[in-house]
Amino acid sequence: MGRATTEHKQQDRVRRAIIRVIAIALGIGFAVLFQIDTLQLLAPISAPAQAMWQETLGSNGAHVVGVVLSGIAASAGSSFWHDQSARLRQLKAASAMVRELTEEKGS
Numbered sequence: 001m002g003r004a005t006t007e008h009k010q011q012d013r014v015r016r017a018i019i020r021v022i023a024i025a026l027g028i029g030f031a032v033l034f035q036i037d038t039l040q041l042l043a044p045i046s047a048p049a050q051a052m053w054q055e056t057l058g059s060n061g062a063h064v065v066g067v068v069l070s071g072i073a074a075s076a077g078s079s080f081w082h083d084q085s086a087r088l089r090q091l092k093a094a095s096a097m098v099r100e101l102t103e104e105k106g107s
Contacts, residue, residue, distance in 0.1 A: 020075075028071030038073065039066030 030036075039062055043050040053062040 023075040023077070024072055027073070027075030028068055030074060031067045031071035035067070036070040036074075037063055037066035038070045039063075041066075 039050060039053055050062075053065065056062075057065060
């Protein structure tokens with residue numbers, strides 16, 4: 001019984017790894033197809049980082065890295081991004097609360 005359970009767990013790990021690799025490959029494929037470059041999209045927000053990528057990898061290299069990052073991010077799935085969005089909202093609410101408490105103390 002224990003051996004069968006161990007084998008099943010191992011098969012499940014292999015199956016999940018294969019699914020993750022396929023999801024990453026499809027995500028990168030879609031990012032290439034639609035030319036979605038995360039680094040370029042974030043350039044207005046982080047100009048120093050964009051300049052560093054351009055200097056380090058060159059224009060084409062930075063584009064390739066941006067597209068691959070887009071594909072990997074897309075492969076994480078909507079539930080992952082929903083969870084990240086919820087964490088950001090919680091962080092924003094906590095930040096607003098701290099700011100409010102700090103302003104009250106300073107008054």
